[in-house]
Amino acid sequence: MDLVIRDVRVIDGSGGASFRADVAVDDGRIAAVVREGDGERPTARRVLDAGGLALAPGFIDMHAHSDLALLRDPAHEAKAAQGVTLEVIGQDGLSYAPVDDRTLAEVRAQITGWNGDGCDIDFSWRSVGEYLDRLDHGFGGEGIAVNAAYLIPQGTVRMLALGWDDRPATPAETERMRELVAEGMAQGAVGMSSGLTYTPGMYASDAELTELCRVVGEYGGYYCPHHRSYGAGALQAYAEMVDLTREARCPLHLAHATMNFGVNEGRAPELLALLDAALDGGADISLDTYPYTPGCTTLVAMLPSWASEGGPEAILARLRDDAVAERIRYAMEVEGADGCHGVPIEWDAIEISGVFDPALAGYVGRTVARSAAERGESPWETARRVLIEDRLGSTILQHVGHEENVRQIMRHRVHTGGSDGILQGDKPHPRAYGTFPQYLGRYVRELGVLSLEECVAHLTSRPAARLKLADRGLVRTGYRADLVLFDPDEVAAGSTFEAPRTLPVGIPYVLINGRFVMEDGRRTDVLAGRTVRRAPAD
Numbered sequence: 001m002d003l004v005i006r007d008v009r010v011i012d013g014s015g016g017a018s019f020r021a022d023v024a025v026d027d028g029r030i031a032a033v034v035r036e037g038d039g040e041r042p043t044a045r046r047v048l049d050a051g052g053l054a055l056a057p058g059f060i061d062m063h064a065h066s067d068l069a070l071l072r073d074p075a076h077e078a079k080a081a082q083g084v085t086l087e088v089i090g091q092d093g094l095s096y097a098p099v100d101d102r103t104l105a106e107v108r109a110q111i112t113g114w115n116g117d118g119c120d121i122d123f124s125w126r127s128v129g130e131y132l133d134r135l136d137h138g139f140g141g142e143g144i145a146v147n148a149a150y151l152i153p154q155g156t157v158r159m160l161a162l163g164w165d166d167r168p169a170t171p172a173e174t175e176r177m178r179e180l181v182a183e184g185m186a187q188g189a190v191g192m193s194s195g196l197t198y199t200p201g202m203y204a205s206d207a208e209l210t211e212l213c214r215v216v217g218e219y220g221g222y223y224c225p226h227h228r229s230y231g232a233g234a235l236q237a238y239a240e241m242v243d244l245t246r247e248a249r250c251p252l253h254l255a256h257a258t259m260n261f262g263v264n265e266g267r268a269p270e271l272l273a274l275l276d277a278a279l280d281g282g283a284d285i286s287l288d289t290y291p292y293t294p295g296c297t298t299l300v301a302m303l304p305s306w307a308s309e310g311g312p313e314a315i316l317a318r319l320r321d322d323a324v325a326e327r328i329r330y331a332m333e334v335e336g337a338d339g340c341h342g343v344p345i346e347w348d349a350i351e352i353s354g355v356f357d358p359a360l361a362g363y364v365g366r367t368v369a370r371s372a373a374e375r376g377e378s379p380w381e382t383a384r385r386v387l388i389e390d391r392l393g394s395t396i397l398q399h400v401g402h403e404e405n406v407r408q409i410m411r412h413r414v415h416t417g418g419s420d421g422i423l424q425g426d427k428p429h430p431r432a433y434g435t436f437p438q439y440l441g442r443y444v445r446e447l448g449v450l451s452l453e454e455c456v457a458h459l460t461s462r463p464a465a466r467l468k469l470a471d472r473g474l475v476r477t478g479y480r481a482d483l484v485l486f487d488p489d490e491v492a493a494g495s496t497f498e499a500p501r502t503l504p505v506g507i508p509y510v511l512i513n514g515r516f517v518m519e520d521g522r523r524t525d526v527l528a529g530r531t532v533r534r535a536p537a538d
Helices: 101-110 128-137 154-162 171-186 206-218 234-248 268-280 312-320 322-335 358-363 368-375 379-389 403-410 431-446 452-459 461-466
Strands: 003-010 019-026 029-035 046-049 054-057 059-061 084-089 147-153 191-195 222-226 252-254 285-289 295-298 350-354 395-398 415-417 483-486 509-512 515-519
Touching (some): 003 483, 054 452, 059 431, 084 509, 128 171, 147 154, 147 171, 154 171, 154 191, 154 206, 191 206, 206 222, 206 234, 222 234, 234 252, 268 285, 268 403, 285 403, 312 322, 358 379, 403 431, 452 461
Parallel strands (some): 003 046, 003 054, 059 084
Antiparallel strands (some): 019 029, 054 483, 509 515
């Protein structure tokens, strides 16, 4: 055998009690799990004495924004050091396949704040399959840092089929979108995502989305929406997605399922009751959350949808027009624009976390309200200037969450973990570097919100089941050797809002496909990650 991990506390991902065992690895898979006292101990070319450590399946990040980072950064320590062995990318309805030349340029400009502009990447692909092949090729043909699965981005599909128009799709355009989704699913995507507070995906009607979800369901995939409101209309937006996917006969996975803003404080039980009723009625639903209260997105996402019609250049033209800019301000500050989730924006809760133009670095780490006060101007004047000068590339933290809502939702029976980690910016959200150790350290060891065994199941077997991965998510003989060894007494997120790129502690070893990507707490040069593609529908 290649490796035996000796005398380790196995937390196998099932949610059951942990046990002591020797775990053998050979040829990228788990070759044996021999419980203490159950027989002859396996031998191998390498023996790792794991006394004091726990062994779990590798963590699955159900909501990641590493679409370009996997091609840019071979180390990718932000995720590898957390014990993440698989990321699901293509989130929030906006990513880089399928595209044509026009759409690629537009989507690159639109989500610069999420992924950078990609000027250092060869965008040689156009289809979903070509993008997945590019990931498999990775760096010098060796692969990528961690495994990756892909969701077809519905907003990009709409952009490709009918541009940025805020109008219903024609029957021919709907059929074109159905074809694009079918092609992406056939090429290995695991489902489809939407960003229904982001243009142009938000312009889709429920009927249009239902038609696309029918295709996803037929291929055995799932729908992962960032739904139409996390604020004033949150419960209605969740119910809309439940009803839509039930009609389409498509499994539903709710992205970063939160109840934010003052209007939703203490309302997590209402969301969970809605989901329980649907689950008891036979619906196939799961969700993911990150263990923090602030959110993170782009500053331009706060604008009303009508101000974003036509794409980035049209947005910038409106912002430069004083009369139109005043209409935008009124919609955001008084009416509560749809980009602000129906809640009047509170500029003292909006913190600039990253800028694309280094000349604007002085805004980073300050709320818009604070920067405006320092400059003797209104918050809208500050926000407008940053949007224009940064060409819409600025990211923000939104301090709008509620701790009790976070805790109650993470206890739910269909909960999984997702970082929603945006790696761009000088001061990114610490969830990008800390989500999984934050669960294990703060919410298990310190607060006791979940038991260790239950939490590991949330981060491993539950997401593997949603992804229909028959050989991942559990410590079982024959399963892929995607494994993480951590110290339950020490594991913790090192990242903070003040130092968000600090790596976690207490996770000394991570294996992907049987190879060490983290060893003695340091990143190796191993590139063992590959794409995980949708299995054929049953």
